Amino acid sequence: MGKAWETTLARIILIGPMGSGKSTIGRLLAARLRWQFVDSDARIVAATGVDIPTIFAIEGEAGFREREHRVLHDIAQEDEDIVLATGGGAVLDPRNRELLRRMGEVIYLEVSVSEQLRRLRHDRQRPLLQVDNLRQRLEELAAERTPLYRQTAHWRVRGDALRSDQVLRQILRHLRDLCTGQ
Secondary structure (H helix, E strand, C coil), rough: CHHHHCCCCEEEEECCCCCCCCCHHHHHHHHHHCEEEEEEHHHHHHCCCHHHHHHHHHHHHHHHHHHHHHHHHHHCCCCEEEEECCCCCCCHHHHHHHHHHCCCEEEEEEEEHHHHHHHHHHCCCCCCCCCHHHHHHHHHHHHHHHHHHHHHHEEEEEECCCCCHHHHHHHHHHHHHHHCCC
């Protein structure tokens, strides 16, 4: 891939539900582009010095969402080429949806609830998933968030039947086409 198209974009933002592969794909994409990888949840943890379940326990989801907005706002002010992986609920705040669309190319990593269930069934770190009926919870989150992901994204890729390298190739092809006007 030529460098000409890569310099057209400054930020690529990955959105999608928990377990969609935002961090995995984000790291691969950043390495391929030789850009910095940024995980908004990791930035929140670094800024607070505690993990996300602790933030939820002390401040609730509303407190976490406000911290998330501030971190995204700060990232938007930075002047570096980045691949940003957002938290699954970042799109809940209308301010974030607008901010993300202005920041760069927003790519929605779409996965089915069945695929999420397969990927997240043993996860004990995500506060919103610590429930008795995980499938029902994932379906509720999908019903609420899917329209917001679609509204926010410039482009989307369905990752259910694809390996990480296949999703990466689709994204790279999209970015090349986007920047060369194809």
